[in-house]
Amino acid sequence: MAFFKGQETYSIDSKNRVAIPVKMRKAMSEEAEDTFNVTLGSEGCIAAYPMDEWKKYQDKFSHLNQFNEKTRFFLRTLLQWSEDAVLDGQQRILLPKQLTEQTGIKGKILIVGMIDHLEFWDPEKYSDYMNGHNQTYESVAAEVMSAE
Amino acid sequence: MAFFKGQETYSIDSKNRVAIPVKMRKAMSEEAEDTFNVTLGSEGCIAAYPMDEWKKYQDKFSHLNQFNEKTRFFLRTLLQWSEDAVLDGQQRILLPKQLTEQTGIKGKILIVGMIDHLEFWDPEKYSDYMNGHNQTYESVAAEVMSAE
DNA sequence: TGGAAAGTGGGTAAAAGTGGGGAAATGTGG
């Protein structure tokens, strides 16, 4: 099972290609077959799940009852941005134009490891997000981890 | 088994033909034999089920009790629009005029992958639909997935 | 410090998307 961590600031070129940092590539399992499921992530980033991790979610979605209106809304919202991306010969993935436009990513791109997936951020948006919290890291940590 | 996802905005030409995006064509199984069952979908879209997936629904419908009035209404509503469509040499399907008129599709068309079928939308109607939900995606997601 | 690997950029052939002409098939009315 994958465990992604760390961060890197890379370039996204005119063709929307981004190299995957070696340390993160190495964290991928063989079963992913160099394929990611790329989709819109939370707080305005792009999320990329290795295929093997994504399949677990797929199974759940397949068994939902589509005769329910809320289920349909949920699936449409979730799946509309979702797309496969295979690494090229240089270990880069091609990010869908729709997603880079939606998230304002251009030129420089921040890649963050998030356990079972990678996140791609506009560097500026990321620092705004980080600075936008008035609670300290320590107090949030205490809250989140107290339930465990 | 098919798993459709993603979205594309394509053109529907004067002959009512629409190309199927490659990523969605690849998600189709061989058994579908390039054939869709096209019918009226929920919330005012057109739904296209690959033949193999549609057969599973057919089986279910065959076993419903037609001595029940609601069942009859359900079946009539569903089946009256239902029609086969085979891909042409350019991997396009011909959408029935009745359905494009009914759903207001003309010129530009939005194609959305919905696991076991494709949905065709008038782009404007789709954004109205998406904006028309006062519940957030996150709260619907929590509801829908909590049962799992 | 030299070689390999990693990161970046670009050219080009192939594939995908779009549009239209015309023959074949279908349907309608006389």
Next chain:
DNA sequence: CCACATTTCCCCACTTTTACCCACTTTCCA
């Protein structure tokens, strides 16, 4: 049963996008 109009299907042609190379610079180790 035939003549006509309409629709359907198959083909060709053009434009845009994508996939696959190749090449250069920088960084990292041995």
